[in-house]
Amino acid sequence: MIALIHFRLSTLLHSQRYLPPALLFLAVLAVGTVNSSGPLLPVYALCAGAVFISAAWLTVALANIEGPEHRAITVISAGGSRAPLVATIAVALAGCVVLTVVGLLLPLAWGTHSPTAAELAVGVGAQLICACAGVGIGLLCSRLVITRPGYSLLTALALVMLTLLAPAIPPVNPVLRLLSSGRGPHELLWPLLGFAAVAIATLAVSAVLTQRVAARRT
Amino acid sequence: MLRLEAVSKRYGRAAPVLTGVDLELTAGQVVAIKGGNGSGKSTLLRIVVGLSSPSTGIVTGRPASIGYVPERFPPDERLSAAAYLLHMGRIRGLTTRVASRRAARLCDRLGLIGDASAPLQRLSKGNAQKVAVAQALLVAPQLLVLDEPWSGLDITAHGVLNELVTEAAGSGAAVLFTDHGDALTSAGASVGYELTGGRLRPRPGAAGQRHVVTEVVLAAPVTGPQPRRVQWSALPGVLDTCHEGDTVTVRVADEHRDALLLAALRRGWSVTELRRAAASAQPPGSGAR
Structure with a gap:
């Protein structure tokens, strides 16, 4: 598994496909956090939304690096298609952790806030929840599931917008609204834990679906 | 070992x-x-290696260690050939040192010396194909499946590929390959099939032959000039060669025996012995189960 993760990471870094989602993330943060002041949690809501979009984009980019022939070789070398998919998810999540660290610290550097430990914890939690949901959506829109790039892009846009904006679909929109509600960070702990469970479940279901569809296509 | 039934x-x-x-x-x-x-053909090979599952029928006895060379190896990776092979070796469970040593040796044999540090994207079709062959042999496979491996390879690499296939079979691998040409004997295939209209039929003259190989022992003539050096493995039908002192023993498929003798005599070699070699071939269905 370590070898697979190393391989995925190397191809991602060499392909430089991480750049567009990373730049989008920085752009959103620059617009939303430079000279921000006042309560920190609404700012972290914005960061979490940006993590969500960038996570989905990063995952699609990562999963699409490998063409069908190379994927066949990787699958045979690894002795099955599950381990390569898990490695893809692991690398995507690792990328999201980097984004989360940036999203945690940049508002403090660019704005004027007096952070408490609880606020920082809520910020990390919200961003990681959105990261899991973004990776899950990214998998479903990758070429493992949708082979035609046009359909893939349209599906990705639709799913990301829907998840971001529809209040009825957990976990992204409810979490963002929770952070913007003006409630104190201590009140958010339990709801966030619930949404974290939903986010992990979303990612797991999406991974299983991706694995099923990719296996069935062949 | 591996068995496809009514697939x-x-x-x-x-x-x-x-x-x-x-x-x-x-x-x-x-x-x-x-x-x-x-x-x-490609669909059949994908089913054999497990990339694709059959609509009906069953596949049993697929071994754990499989080497697969796809029909096309589009160079869409930015990694270098050496780095790619290193990664593939590690994914197969080799240590970095062993993987890079195996990769370097395979690249060397296949004639990919100067290009190993260039990105895969910049490799020519033939060189990319060599990388595809090398990755399949990083770990001695129990099942080696090659999809039209000869297309795009230069003539020297043909000989090396024949050697590699023979070596893999010699160390106990089942080897399956496809070709649209008549490469049946060029890799010393012991059993041949033809796929037409989705049905697999034994090839007449190929299946079931127990003796398809001749051992030709060559030496320098007693009098006269020294013979010229010949790269035996590059000649059609040659399975392997063995050098012992001044003599060379070449195992060649029967169909190419005369051509080999002619080539040897022309270059000043003397034929000291011709032997029937018992090929490892077994007719389909009668082999050990």
């Missing part, structure tokens, strides 16, 4: 690509499948 494959509602294919591979056997473009 059929159809994509959607289109006409089936494969119909009722029975195939058995045993260790040490080299099996060739011939068929035209679009005859379903």
Whole structure:
């Protein structure tokens, strides 16, 4: 598994496909956090939304690096298609952790806030929840599931917008609204834990679906 | 070892690509499948290695360690050939040192010396194909499956590929390859099939022959000039060569025996012995189960 993760990471870094989602993330943060002041949690809501979009984009980019022939070789070398998919998810999540660290610290550097430990914890939690949901959506829109790039892009846009904006679909929109509600960070702990469970479940279901569809296509 | 029983494959509602294919591979056997473009050869190989599952029928006894060389190896990776092979070796469980040593040796044998540090993207088709062959042999496979491996390779690499295939079979791998040309004997295939209309049939004259190989012992003539050096492995039909002192023993497929003798005599070699070699071939169905 370590070898697979190393391989995925190397191809991602060499392909430089991480750049567009990373730049989008920085752009959103620059617009939303430079000279921000006042309560920190609404700012972290914005960061979490940006993590969500960038996570989905990063995952699609990562999963699409490998063409069908190379994927066949990787699958045979690894002795099955599950381990390569898990490695893809692991690398995507690792990328999201980097984004989360940036999203945690940049508002403090660019704005004027007096952070408490609880606020920082809520910020990390919200961003990681959105990261899991973004990776899950990214998998479903990758070429493992949708082979035609046009359909893939349209599906990705639709799913990301829907998840971001529809209040009825957990976990992204409810979490963002929770952070913007003006409630104190201590009140958010339990709801966030619930949404974290939903986010992990979303990612797991999406991974299983991706694995099923990719296996069935062949 | 591996067995396909009544395997059929159809994509959607289109006409089936494969119909009722029975195939058995045993260790040490080299099996060739011939068929035209679009005859379903690649689909059959993908089912054999487990990338694709059959619509009906069953596949049993697939070994754990498989080497697979796909028909095309589009160089869309930015990694260098050396780095790519290192990664593939590590994914197969080798340590970095062993993987890089195996990769370097395979690249060396296949003639990919100068290009190993160039990105895969910049490799020519033939060199990319060599990388594809090398990755399949990083770990001695129990099942080696090659999809038209000869296309795009230069003539020297043909000989090396023949050697590699023979070595893999010699160390107990079942080897299966396809070709649209007549490469059946060039890799010393012991069993041949033809795939037409989605059905697999034994090739007349190939299947079931127990003696398809001749050992030719060559030496420098007693009088006269020294013979010229010959790269035996590059000649058609040559399975392997063995150098012992001044003599060379070449194992050649029967069909290419005369051509080999002619080439040897022309270059000043003297033929000291011709032997029937018992090929490892077994007719399909009679092999050990």
